[in-house]
Amino acid sequence: MNKSTVKAIVMALSIGQNVFAKGGAASADNAAPNAADVEFAALRDVYLEKFKPLVIASEMAWWDANTTGSDEAFARRKQAQNALVELHADRARFSQLKAIKEGGKISGPRSKRELDVMFRAHLPGQSDPELLKQIIALETEVEQTFNAHRGEVDGKPLSENDIRQILSE
Numbered sequence: 001m002n003k004s005t006v007k008a009i010v011m012a013l014s015i016g017q018n019v020f021a022k023g024g025a026a027s028a029d030n031a032a033p034n035a036a037d038v039e040f041a042a043l044r045d046v047y048l049e050k051f052k053p054l055v056i057a058s059e060m061a062w063w064d065a066n067t068t069g070s071d072e073a074f075a076r077r078k079q080a081q082n083a084l085v086e087l088h089a090d091r092a093r094f095s096q097l098k099a100i101k102e103g104g105k106i107s108g109p110r111s112k113r114e115l116d117v118m119f120r121a122h123l124p125g126q127s128d129p130e131l132l133k134q135i136i137a138l139e140t141e142v143e144q145t146f147n148a149h150r151g152e153v154d155g156k157p158l159s160e161n162d163i164r165q166i167l168s169e
Helices: 003-017 025-029 035-068 071-088 091-103 109-122 129-148 160-168
Strands: 151-153 156-158
Touching: 035 071, 035 091, 035 109, 035 129, 071 129, 091 109, 151 160, 156 160
Parallel strands: none
Antiparallel strands: 151 156
């Protein structure tokens, strides 16, 4: 699979995962939008402009890291994950989401779901962002150690396939 194919798949998944895609609250839910719907749609659209490129960068780096094991790819993944932490640590946006959610005036089921997903994405970010970044650093280190590990036979690093071949002989 080449890089452009992976990028297309990641983009499709990120858009599919975050059903927030096209149109405002009215087109998403087939109802006339009220003030809360309009406010949420604007908040959602600004968020998505920042979220989509970050999640695509993160997932592309994840793919590269897991297929190549390169230090550079793991560093890009960590950097993108840290940027997502920063995005979700926005207390002003979280306050707006919380107020809209508690107001209970979002009219359609799709918008309600989008609001819930955004709220839950921001909730962990309301803790200490530096602690979350430390967790990301540890996760990255463990993942890198796991993905880059190669077994050794007679002091020579071998791939899993090479080891299986030796064991089958």
